[in-house]
Amino acid sequence: MLAIALVDRVGSGLWASISVLYFTYVSGLSLAQVGxxxxxxxxxxxxxxxxxxxxxxxxxxxxxxIAVQLLRALSSLALLTTNDYPLLVAFAAVGGLGDRAASVLTRLYATRIAGPDRVRYQAVQRTVANAGWALGGLAAAAALALGSTAAYQWLLAGDALSFLASALLTLRCAEPPSASRTVTTSKDPAPSTRTPSPWRDRTYLAYVATETVLFLDDSVLKVGLPLWIAHATHAPHGLAPLLLVLNNVMVVALQVPLARFGTSTVAARALLLPLAAAFALAGVAMALSATGGTITATLLLTAAATAFTLAEILHATVSWELSVSLAPETAQGAYLGVHGLAQSAQRSIGPLAVTAAIATGPAGWSVFGLGIALTCAIQHRLVRGRLARTALSVPPVTVSEH
Incomplete structure (x- = not known):
């Protein structure tokens, strides 16, 4: 599955780097249409x-x-066949549906195949995926130097081929055990209990709501930092892409080593406290960066990017463990699917949240960081009772003496 993650992310890196440019220069869409x-x-x-x-x-x-990977490949190839706007929207929507499904399915596979080692497995997989994304971005940058329509089309074709290759590689993967698909015989009938649903689980839904806030670091790095650098600081505009490179390097270098601090449910919950500190410090650094000259602003923005990236790494570790430990074994797929809504929702509200912080000025960033830190504390308290009940629900082991 690690090889699949690499191939998948290389293809995604090819397309993510040029998608807006493709729709603008190849499909001839306006800015409003692309948006x-x-x-x-x-x-x-x-x-x-x-x-x-x-x-x-x-x-x-x-x-x-495999079916989802083939769906993603077909949607990418379909984009090459037309410049008709309604069709482009439809094909891109199908691709978006497949992307989010593939993300959850990959996490679910890691959860089932790795068992108690799921956090370390996820950390290694995320490191490989980030490396693949970087390779795809570098390849796209090299291809764009040609500046031709054919170059854009080949990059999109490369994205589709990466999904086809991922599907073929998945054929070689063993099917992991699943409690939700355990087969019972008529001699040992299953109890007539209703399958747990995350939509009826108020605690889990509240947890997912807090997760939406904790995923905001993504919008800060992709939207907030570039806009803040350009409109509110004396730092050079070229610092923005360098900070994204710093983010990628830190994730590749630190995700696996730091994952060892969250390999149990208790440890993962405890990480929410240093995570809160990282978010708070990052917000303050962003606020202070608007008050100094070029060098001071550059140093503070680098410190902010470092803190937000550290928060991203810690939150990934916490999220991998808690999202699974809070879910019943017989409905892990459904629960992780609902958890996946947090990241999807963040992509919609995140840009609005960071632009609101920018519009408010330095104080906005301080409030932004402290608000996410408070959410960490809320989540820390929210999951305590659920995890305690889970621990108590484990049946005791009786040892008899002969």
Whole structure:
């Protein structure tokens, strides 16, 4: 599955780097049309996470993942066949649906195949995925030097081929065990209990709501930092892409080493406190960066990017463990699918949140960082009772003496 993550992310890196340019220069869309297309694909894609998770609880996970990868490949290839706007929106929406489903299915596979080592497995997989994304971005940059329509089309074709290759590689993966698909015989009938649903689980839904806030670091790095640098600081504009490189390097270098601090449920919950501190410090650094000259602003923005990236790494570790430990084993797919809504929702509200912080000025960033820190504290308290009940629900082991 690690090889699949690498191939998948290389293809995604090819397309993500040039998608807006493709629709502008190859398809001839206006700025408003490109924005509407991206928003529509993102909105429809939100349904991919719960839908994919639900299906994976009922059918073999590897087969579902293969089907999703083929769907993504077809949607990418379909984009090459037309410049008609309604069709482009439809094909991009199907691709968005597949992307979010694939993300949840990959996490579910790691959860089932790695068992107690799921956090370390996820950390290694995320490191490989980030490396693949960087390779795809570098390849796209080299191809764009040609500046031709054919170069854009080949990059999109490369994205589609990466999904086809991922599907073929998935054929070689073993099907992980699944409690939700355990077969019972008539001699040992299953109890007539209703399958747990995350939509009726208020604690889990509240947890997912707090997760939406904790994923905001993504919008800060991709939207907030570049805009803040350009409009409110004396730092050079070229610092923005360098800080994204710093983010990628830190994730590749630190995700696996830091994952060892969250390999148990208790440890993962405890990480929410240093996570809160990282968010608070990052917000303060962003606020102070507007008050100094070029060198001071550059140093403070670098410190802010470092803190937000550290928060991203810590939150990934916490999220991998808590999202699974709070879910019943018989409905992991459905629960992780609903958890996937947090990241999808953040992609919609995140840009609005960071632009609101920018519009408010330095004080806005301080409030932004402290607000996320408070959410960490809320989540820390929210999951305490649920995890305690989970621990108590483990049946005791009786040892008899002979």
């Amino acid at each position: 509407t297309l991206a928003a529509t694909a993102g909105a429809i894609g939100i349904a991919g996470a719960p839908l994919g998770g639900r299906i994976a609880d009922r059918f073999p996970l590897t087969r579902v993942l």
